[in-house]
Structures are given as C-alpha cells and as structure tokens.
Amino acid sequence: xxxxxxxxxxxxxxxxxxxxxxxxxxxxxxxxxxxxxxxxxxxxxxxxxxxxxxxxxxxxxxxxxxxxxxxxxxxxxxxxxxxxxxxxxxxxxxxxxxxxxxxxxxxxxxxxxxxxxxxxxxxxxxxxxxxxxxxxxxxxxxxxxxxxxxxxxxxxxxxxxxxxxxxxxxxxxxxxxxxxxxxxxxxxxxxxxxxxxxxxxxxxxxxxxxxxxxxxxxxxxxxxxxxxxxxxxxxxxxxxxxxxxxxxxxxxxxxxxxxxxxxxxxxxxxxxxxxxxxxxxxxxxxxxxx
Amino acid sequence: xxxxxxxxxxxxxxxxxxxxxxxxxxxxxxxxxxxxxxxxxxxxxxxxxxxxxxxxxxxxxxxxxxxxxxxxxxxxxxxxxxxxxxxxxxxxxxxxxxxxxxxxxxxxxxxxxxxxxxxxxxxxxxxxxxxxxxxxxxxxxxxxxxxxxxxxxxxxxxxxxxxxxxxxxxxxxxxxxxxxxxxxxxxxxxxxxxxxxxxxxxxxxxxxxxxxxxxxxxxx
Numbered sequence: 001x002x003x004x005x006x007x008x009x010x011x012x013x014x015x016x017x018x019x020x021x022x023x024x025x026x027x028x029x030x031x032x033x034x035x036x037x038x039x040x041x042x043x044x045x046x047x048x049x050x051x052x053x054x055x056x057x058x059x060x061x062x063x064x065x066x067x068x069x070x071x072x073x074x075x076x077x078x079x080x081x082x083x084x085x086x087x088x089x090x091x092x093x094x095x096x097x098x099x100x101x102x103x104x105x106x107x108x109x110x111x112x113x114x115x116x117x118x119x120x121x122x123x124x125x126x127x128x129x130x131x132x133x134x135x136x137x138x139x140x141x142x143x144x145x146x147x148x149x150x151x152x153x154x155x156x157x158x159x160x161x162x163x164x165x166x167x168x169x170x171x172x173x174x175x176x177x178x179x180x181x182x183x184x185x186x187x188x189x190x191x192x193x194x195x196x197x198x199x200x201x202x203x204x205x206x207x208x209x210x211x212x213x214x215x216x217x218x219x220x221x222x223x224x225x226x227x228x229x230x231x232x233x234x235x236x237x238x239x240x241x242x243x244x245x246x247x248x249x250x251x252x253x254x255x256x257x258x259x260x261x262x263x264x265x266x267x268x269x270x271x272x273x274x275x276x277x278x279x280x281x282x283x284x285x286x287x288x289x290x
Numbered sequence: 291x292x293x294x295x296x297x298x299x300x301x302x303x304x305x306x307x308x309x310x311x312x313x314x315x316x317x318x319x320x321x322x323x324x325x326x327x328x329x330x331x332x333x334x335x336x337x338x339x340x341x342x343x344x345x346x347x348x349x350x351x352x353x354x355x356x357x358x359x360x361x362x363x364x365x366x367x368x369x370x371x372x373x374x375x376x377x378x379x380x381x382x383x384x385x386x387x388x389x390x391x392x393x394x395x396x397x398x399x400x401x402x403x404x405x406x407x408x409x410x411x412x413x414x415x416x417x418x419x420x421x422x423x424x425x426x427x428x429x430x431x432x433x434x435x436x437x438x439x440x441x442x443x444x445x446x447x448x449x450x451x452x453x454x455x456x457x458x459x460x461x462x463x464x465x466x467x468x469x470x471x472x473x474x475x476x477x478x479x480x481x482x483x484x485x486x487x488x489x490x491x492x493x494x495x496x497x498x499x500x501x502x503x504x505x506x507x508x509x510x
C-alpha cells in the first residue's frame with residue numbers, strides 16, 4: 001500500500017494539467033451556479049458609489065493590461081456600469097503602459113453602449129493613456145489638463161463640459177484604480193496620502209495580500225480582490241439593479257460570476273492533489289524506512 | 291462579428307493554443323508565440339508613448355507655440371530625453387549619464403516623500419492599535435494578534451542579537467506569522483493563476499468557437 005501511494009509522487013504532471021483543464025472547461029459549458037457571498041471590502045466600494053449622484057465625479061484609472069484582463073476587466077466594467085447606473089460622472093484614464101489604453105478604450109466603449117442616454121464629454125470622458133508613472137499621477141491630481149492636454153482622441157479638455165467641473169483628480173469624490181502590480185498602491189500612498197481623496201482599488205488576486213495592509217491602515221476605503229471580488233461586485237449590482245440581469249446573462253459576455261464555478265472546482269482539484277501529494281510523500285518515507 | 295474581428299479572434303485563439311502547447315512539452319509553436327508577444331509588446335509601448343504622451347505633451351505644444359519662454363520647460367525636457375541616446379555615440383557616451391542622474395534624482399525625491407508620508411508613517415500608525423477593542427472581545431483579540439505579530443516578526447528580522455533563549459522563541463513565533471502570510475499569498479496566487487486560465491478558456495469557448503459559429507449563422 002505504502003509503495004503504491006509513493007508512486008503517486010512520480011506521476012506525470014501532464015495528468016494534473018489535463019484534470020485542471022477539464023475542471024475548467026466543464027463548468028464553463030455546464031454552469032453550476034455556486035452562491036457568491038459579499039465581503040465588507042467590496043461592499044464598502046459599492047456603498048460609497050451608492051452615496052454619489054449626478055453632480056459627483058469618479059476618476060476611474062485602468063492600470064492593467066491584457067495579461068491580467070481576465071481578472072481586472074470584469075471589475076472595471078462593473079464599477080463604470082455602477083457609476084453610469086447612478087449617473088455619476090466618470091473621468092476614465094490609463095497609467096499602465098502595456099495595454100492600459102486598450103483596456104480603457106474597450107471598457108468605456110463596451111459599457112457606454114449600454115447607456116445610450118449618456119453623452120460623451122458631459123457624462124463621461126476618456127482621457128486615454130499617459131506615460132510617466134508617479135509624475136503624471138501627481139500632475140493629474142493637481143490639474144488634468146497639465147497631464148492630458150486632450151482626451152484620447154486629442155480633443156482639447158477645455159472643450160469638454162465635464163472637464164470644466166473638475167480641475168484635477170483631487171476635486172473628484174472618489175478615485176478607483178483597477179490595477180495590476182504597483183500602480184494601485186500609488187493611488188493610495190500618493191493621491192490619498194497627499195490630497196486625502198478617497199481611493200478604492202480593484203487588484204489581481206496575486207497582489208491582494210499587500211493591498212490589505214493599505215485597507216487595514218485606512219488608506220483605501222475598499223478593495224476588490226481578484227475574480228472573487230469582481231464576482232461579488234457583479235452580485236451587488238444584480239441585487240441592487242435588477243435591470244443588469246439582461247447584461248450579465250448575455251452568453252457572449254465574459255463575467256466574473258461565470259468564472260466562480262471553475263474556481264471552486266479547480267481549487268478542490270488542487271487541494272485534493274496537495275493532500276494526495278503529502279500522503280504519498282509520507283508513505284514513500286515510511287516505505288524507505290521499512 | 292465583422293470579418294476583421296473574426297480574423298483577429300482566430301489569430302488570438304491560435305496564439306493561445308500555441309502558448310498552451312508548452313504544457314505538453316517545449317516546442318517551436320510556443321517559442322514563436324512567446325517571441326511574437328515580446329516584440330509586439332515593445333512595439334505597442336513605443337507606439338502609445340509616441341501617440342499618447344510625446345505627441346500631445348511635447349511635439350504639438352512645441353509646434354504650436356514655437357520657441358518661447360512658455361515652452362522652455364518642454365525644450366529642456368526634450369533635450370534631456372534626447373541626451374539619453376548619446377550613449378550610442380562612443381565618444382560622448384558618458385554624457386547620457388547626466389540625463390539618467392536627473393531622472394533617478396527626480397524619482398528618488400518623489401519616492402522618498404511618497405514612501406514616508408504614504409507608506410511608512412500610516413502603516414506604522416495602523417499597528418498602534420487599541421488593545422481594549424472598545425469593549426468588543428473579537429476586536430480586542432484581533433488587536434492582540436496584530437501586536438504579537440508585528441513585534442515577533444520584527445524580532446525575527448533583528449539580526450544584531452543571536453536568536454536563542456526567549457528572543458529565539460519569540461522570533462520562532464514570528465516565523466509562524468510569516469508562514470501564515472506566505473500561505474495566504476500563495477492561496478491568492480493560485481486563485482489568480484486559475485482566473486487567467488478561466489479567461490483564456492472563456493475566450494476560446496465564448497469568443498472563438500461561439501463567435502465563429504454565430505458569424506456562420508449557427509445559434510443566436
């Protein structure tokens with residue numbers, strides 16, 4: 001028995017890849033619909049946007065690229081959708097070089113198409129991408145037009161009515177950074193620290209543990225951690241705005257909620273292999289001693 | 291989907307399959323896709339920096355306003371940037387260092403304030419918690435755990451005293467806190483990687499197969 005178990009340590013890892021592949025594919029084709037529970041860090045971002053109205057401005061920074069779009073895109077779409085549902089004005093921009101521009105253009109175009117009553121330049125603006133990291137961030141906090149002379153199409157900011165209402169990011173009511181890596185931290189330790197602007201971050205799961213330190217210190221008002229956090233936000237929208245059901249039930253739309261069944265199944269497979277691997281290791285050691 | 295969208299989706303799907311083929315074993319399709327990604331990323335970065343930053347923030351203002359006092363800062367910044375390329379001329383390559391020095395100096399300055407004001411001080415303040423928990427038992431317990439965790443982890447990283455006796459035992463507790471932290475980080479990492487896999491599978495099933503079938507007139 002011990003020898004048979006010990007053989008598990010030499011199993012070809014491609015069998016594990018195959019099982020994970022099947023554990024991913026089958027729930028996508030046949031959704032199970034595991035329930036999503038809401039956690040306080042996600043709830044607090046939703047609650048903050050619920051307090052905002054049509055005279056308020058949210059700065060939404062797309063600080064991610066295609067390598068993490070699977071996690072970040074659903075949360076970015078959910079946040080801008082929530083703002084549009086509440087008619088909160090949105091200034092969208094991107095500070096991540098490798099794909100931030102594609103992310104902001106894609107999300108703003110995709111979600112604004114759901115709200116034909118909203119007008120570009122009046123209800124929302126897409127400033128596009130700016131290089132320079134913290135230097136650009138500091139400039140746009142003071143005055144958007146210093147960092148972004150025009151929007152993503154080159155239209156001067158002075159001709160956009162929304163940009164007359166808000167000089168810099170510090171005049172907004174909330175900044176949300178949907179981030180991979182370090183840029184979300186800058187919003188907390190530069191913009192929140194120096195201007196006191198409430199900051200919320202939607203980050204990849206890999207980055208979530210370090211962002212909890214900012215959340216615990218009160219430097220961020222909320223945190224959407226990975227695909228799980230994004231699915232929580234989608235659930236909050238579905239609960240609060242039943243009209244979004246038609247959007248989230250679209251089979252052609254990639255949503256975070258659809259991925260949560262896969263997360264559960266894949267995690268069970270991984271936990272199973274960790275337990276089996278440990279049993280096999282100790283069985284092998286016992287066999288050697290015998 | 292429009293014709294060009296179908297073509298783009300097929301290219302993306304085939305490149306995804308090329309990259310996933312590495313799971314079976316290393317092969318030329320994987321290497322081709324990897325090299326293509328590296329090249330396209332660099333090209334993309336150069337392209338958007340030119341289009342979204344240099345053109346609106348440097349070229350257009352200089353062209354419109356010309357050589358005036360108002361554009362002096364732009365000309366200075368432009369020259370500092372151009373100066374970086376002198377490294378390709380061996381005789382004056384040393385000159386590029388002055389631009390690098392300026393660049394490093396600026397970011398050291400901005401980072402110093404940012405790290406102290408935005409990270410060190412608020413993070414340190416957040417560890418100075420009320421141990422009474424305002425009468426809430428759970429809150430008091432959490433504060434106590436935070437206090438023990440911070441002190442023992444700091445003791446683990448204090449190397450001027452030999453880790454034995456009472457100090458050694460406390461630093462061992464610090465290791466447990468670190469291990470719990472690493473475990474949480476690893477758990478999140480697994481979730482993150484699975485999410486990326488879900489993203490690719492969703493793309494293949496929904497956009498590639500579903501989209502192609504839809505464009506051929508099958509299904510809604």
